[in-house]
Amino acid sequence: MKKEESFNEIIKENSNRIMRICSYYSSGNSNTDDLYQEVLINIWKSLEKFRGESAISTWIYRVAVNTCLTHSAKTGKYYSLMINATPEIFNVLTDDEHTKSIQKEEKFEALSTELNLLSVIDKALISLVIEGLSTKEISDVIGITEPNVRTKICRIKSDLRKKLI
Amino acid sequence: MKHDDIQNKIKEEDKRYADLCKVMVVMYLILSVIYILLIVLEIVRGAKFEEVAGGICYLLSMLNFLLFFLYYNKRYRYADYSEPVLKMLKSALKRYMPFHPSGAALIPGFLLMDAGLTLNTFKHENVMTVQIVFFGVFFAAILIGLVYWYFRYKPLTDQIKKMIKEIEN
Numbered sequence: 001m002k003k004e005e006s007f008n009e010i011i012k013e014n015s016n017r018i019m020r021i022c023s024y025y026s027s028g029n030s031n032t033d034d035l036y037q038e039v040l041i042n043i044w045k046s047l048e049k050f051r052g053e054s055a056i057s058t059w060i061y062r063v064a065v066n067t068c069l070t071h072s073a074k075t076g077k078y079y080s081l082m083i084n085a086t087p088e089i090f091n092v093l094t095d096d097e098h099t100k101s102i103q104k105e106e107k108f109e110a111l112s113t114e115l116n117l118l119s120v121i122d123k124a125l126i127s128l129v130i131e132g133l134s135t136k137e138i139s140d141v142i143g144i145t146e147p148n149v150r151t152k153i154c155r156i157k158s159d160l161r162k163k164l165i
Numbered sequence: 166m167k168h169d170d171i172q173n174k175i176k177e178e179d180k181r182y183a184d185l186c187k188v189m190v191v192m193y194l195i196l197s198v199i200y201i202l203l204i205v206l207e208i209v210r211g212a213k214f215e216e217v218a219g220g221i222c223y224l225l226s227m228l229n230f231l232l233f234f235l236y237y238n239k240r241y242r243y244a245d246y247s248e249p250v251l252k253m254l255k256s257a258l259k260r261y262m263p264f265h266p267s268g269a270a271l272i273p274g275f276l277l278m279d280a281g282l283t284l285n286t287f288k289h290e291n292v293m294t295v296q297i298v299f300f301g302v303f304f305a306a307i308l309i310g311l312v313y314w315y316f317r318y319k320p321l322t323d324q325i326k327k328m329i330k331e332i333e334n
Contacts, residue, residue: 042172042246042247043247045246046245046246046247049245049247050247059247062247062248062249062250063246063247065250066172066246066247066248066249066250066253067172067246069250069328070170070171070172070173070175070250070254070328071170071171071172071173119331120328120331121331121332124250140249141249141250142249142250142251142332143248143249143250143251143252143253143332144251144332144333
């Protein structure tokens with residue numbers, strides 16, 4: 001298969017995924033589009049280096065997070081993590097299934113504030129948790145060990161629980 | 166899109182460095198051809214052994230630099246930005262540190278150049294003086310390189326280190 005065909009197929013299958021990651025790291029629609037374009041350029045440039053050692057989706061997340069993280073690094077830990085909070089996301093981030101949806105909705109603003117106080121890497125981890133990646137996949141994307149990923153996620157969730165529930 | 170984020174900075178520097186290495190490859194290729202011609206001419210005109218040996222030392226030194234810059238061109242041109250974030254940052258940090266173990270590959274080249282210079286001058290110059298001048302220039306070049314690194318690459322390596330620290334902590 002030609003590089004162009006392969007690229008088009010990958011983008012067709014993963015464009016929503018890439019767009020979601022970009023939207024987590026951008027402050028507006030135009031910024032999301034810029035980031036999206038940047039991720040596409042990086043995918044195109046790195047496509048020949050994909051050796052199939054991980055799933056293509058994990059590789060896509062890796063390129064996208066790499067691009068977004070290093071792009072966001074200029075503003076340090078103060079860039080915003082733009083998450084559209086829902087009761088499901090609240091559950092995922094706090095492991096809380098008992099609080100009623102209406103009560104959770106009241107806490108969405110507090111959740112956004114707490115998420116934006118996290119460090120760059122914690123924000124990246126949270127974005128991948130929301131995307132539903134396994135610990136192994138997150139480790140593959142960020143490059144830290146699985147136990148380290150587990151510890152960090154556990155700590156973030158525990159902090160969020162303490163502050164929100 | 167503003168090009169002041171880490172990845173774009175690394176990409177720009179990688180490209181610049183790779184282009185510079187390419188120029189060096191071409192330059193050493195031309196110099197190697199010139200030295201081959203000069204060695205052949207010296208042999209034809211019946212030059213003394215030390216003059217021919219000196220020329221061969223220079224040639225081998227040029228070939229050493231040529232191979233080194235070929236390797237560096239590949240290293241910077243084909244840097245992988247799709248590696249896991251931490252690995253990508255650590256690889257970039259290695260590329261932009263002033264001293265790297267791979268730099269040791271240049272030592273034979275410098276020693277051969279010194280040998281060539283000594284063989285060509287020992288009859289009319291004091292060997293010690295030649296060594297002092299050669300190593301004086303060598304260390305001055307390293308010092309200039311370090312000053313250049315400090316202003317051009319240190320801010321980038323500091324930024325990368327900061328991010329690595331944040332990921333690892």
